[in-house]
Amino acid sequence: MAKRLILFLLLFLISDIYFYQAVVTLFSGSSIPIFYWFVDVLIIVSIVSIIFLRQRISDIQRIASILITAMLLVFIPKLFSFPILFIEDIGRLFRGFPARSVYVSEIVVFIAVAIFLAIVFGLTRGRHLYRVRKEILYFSDLPEAFDGFTITQLSDIHSGSLSNIRGVQKGIDLANAQNSDLLLFTGDLVNNMASEMDPWIDTFTALKAPYGKYSVLGNHDYGDYIKWNNASSKEANLKRLKEIHREMGFNLLLNETVTLQKQGQRIALIGVENWGKGGFHQFGNLTQATEDIPIDSFKILMSHDPSHWDAVTVDHEKHVHLTLAGHTHGMQFGIEVFGFKWSPIQYFYKQWAGLYQRDGKFLYVNRGFGFHGLKGRVGVWPEITVLTLKRSDSATA
Missing domain, CATH: 3.60.21.10 (Metallo-dependent phosphatases)
Structure with missing residues (x-):
């Protein structure tokens, strides 16, 4: 169980870093990259708080459910985007690591948004x-x-x-x-x-x-x-x-x-x-x-x-x-x-x-x-x- 948790955390971290690069490529100079990290930090702080305050929160299961949903919405779209950016990095390796392609970053963000919307559908209509x-x-x-x-x-x-x-x-x-x-x-x-x-x-x-x-x-x-x-x-x-x-x-x-x-x-x-x-x-x-x-x-x-x-x-x-x-x-x-x-x-x-x-x-x-x-x-x-x-x-x- 511990090994699986470590693997999950590593996947989360790697996917996060890679997807952030696509965000910066498309939205550099805007406030979107700042909002990106704000959401991540908010989720992580919330999870840590739940762990340490679990004895004092009466409605722990409801709050945990909200956090699970948030993690799914944030993590899964990034995870599916990671292989594309990784393959791009292999090509960049042989070209002296030029700037990321805007075109590839657009594809990655498009896929992430599509997966995000599919998850939203499942969380709303998929229940029944x-x-x-x-x-x-x-x-x-x-x-x-x-x-x-x-x-x-x-x-x-x-x-x-x-x-x-x-x-x-x-x-x-x-x-x-x-x-x-x-x-x-x-x-x-x-x-x-x-x-x-x-x-x-x-x-x-x-x-x-x-x-x-x-x-x-x-x-x-x-x-x-x-x-x-x-x-x-x-x-x-x-x-x-x-x-x-x-x-x-x-x-x-x-x-x-x-x-x-x-x-x-x-x-x-x-x-x-x-x-x-x-x-x-x-x-x-x-x-x-x-x-x-x-x-x-x-x-x-x-x-x-x-x-x-x-x-x-x-x-x-x-x-x-x-x-x-x-x-x-x-x-x-x-x-x-x-x-x-x-x-x-x-x-x-x-x-x-x-x-x-x-x-x-x-x-x-x-x-x-x-x-x-x-x-x-x-x-x-x-x-x-x-x-x-x-x-x-x-x-x-």
């Missing part, structure tokens, strides 16, 4: 630019009655960040329009407090699925990221959050399994509490949740953090056919075009968005319905997942 992502998964041992069974997965609602009623309703309507058999929610209903969900209970109660709605807890649902007056207040918050799941019609699974039946055949739906690497709580207990399940049953697991799949699920004694997770949000920033996907989150999580397969077992990581930290999404849009289960023999029928 929902995308339906569909996958068909084939299994040789899927019970015949469940051939063609559909699942809609939502994850990471983070209701404490939501404010646009029409935008959220668009996502609810889109989820219901998929007409899936089953609806599963894989954790992080709130940012910190159960009360964040109060204005949205009726909205999310409208989600429908004929075979039911099931859910699990995510790391934010335990209330670990704010200070409580006492332990009982924190416990009461979690109790209230569990009640809200029931009020919305969700069956909250806490290291347990339910059986779904169709035409006399069954599949096992497992839900574990949050289990994550890197300092996150490991309350999830897959062994406990599956102790009464026949070893040859078809199993679907809801587990909020995808790191649980690699660390526990793949090598577990009981074969879990399909695991559904969330948690990463795709970092709410990245590039996904024509099958290519990239996000800084991939340097922290091996499985961070979309479908993964190993040893005949599938993992799907949902990019999240809501947002947290960064007040929007850039390139990694909010997701509604639709998975269709098929018997492998039906692929050749």
